[in-house]
């Protein structure tokens with residue numbers, strides 16, 4: 001090997017080491033799509049753990065009224081690239097929502113029953129869309145799985161790798177846990193995406209405010225909800241959302257507020273009363 005090709009290899013390896021450790025994403029948009037599709041297939045196979053909520057009217061309402069409404073925001077750059085889809089998981093004990101690459105967003109009935117306004121739900125959904133748009137999952141996979149897998153994918157020497165990866169991700173849902181900075185980025189995205197919507201842009205914090213009011217979270221304490229294991233620092237996130245509202249010239253609204261941009265009556269009428 002001559003010194004030129006040695007230099008080339010060292011350069012490539014250096015690039016990959018930096019890439020894999022710095023939040024860089026070596027997946028393509030179509031990889032994200034493929035991974036998301038595989039993942040949703042895994043979910044469908046595990047109906048016991050992830051039963052789909054059988055109320056298409058309610059799902060249609062949430063999808064049309066809130067999810068698609070948010071997707072119209074100019075902040076959503078990949079609405080035509082990804083296959084954005086909303087699914088409701090029939091599980092009343094889990095107050096959670098999550099997103100997988102490529103646009104699949106899942107929300108639990110436990111969260112739907114807990115929230116009290118369309119704005120609060122819009123905040124959660126906009127946050128999850130933010131994870132998809134910013135591609136947090138595959139960015140984290142890039143750093144977690146490292147060079148060998150990424151090289152393998154890039155060289156295409158194992159066509160089943162995407163299937164395996166989706167299965168691995170599925171058995172270890174924690175791998176999808178987002179870092180504190182990813183959470184903040186998704187919260188910021190939610191605020192910006194909701195500016196052009198009918199909903200109060202700071203509503204991403206409403207869930208946490210209600211949790212705090214119900215003493216389900218406390219400052220410096222350990223949360224009891226699974227939501228917290230993937231969504232750290234809820235108290236700080238409330239404060240950051242308030243700061244963002246102030247700096248953007250909005251008033252501070254609370255999760256118990258009614259009126260412009262909240263839509264609590266609609267939530268009660270079209271969502272809460274329709275949930276079994």
Ligand SMILES: [Zn+2]
Pocket residue numbers: 127131178183186230231
């Ligand atoms: Zn999140």
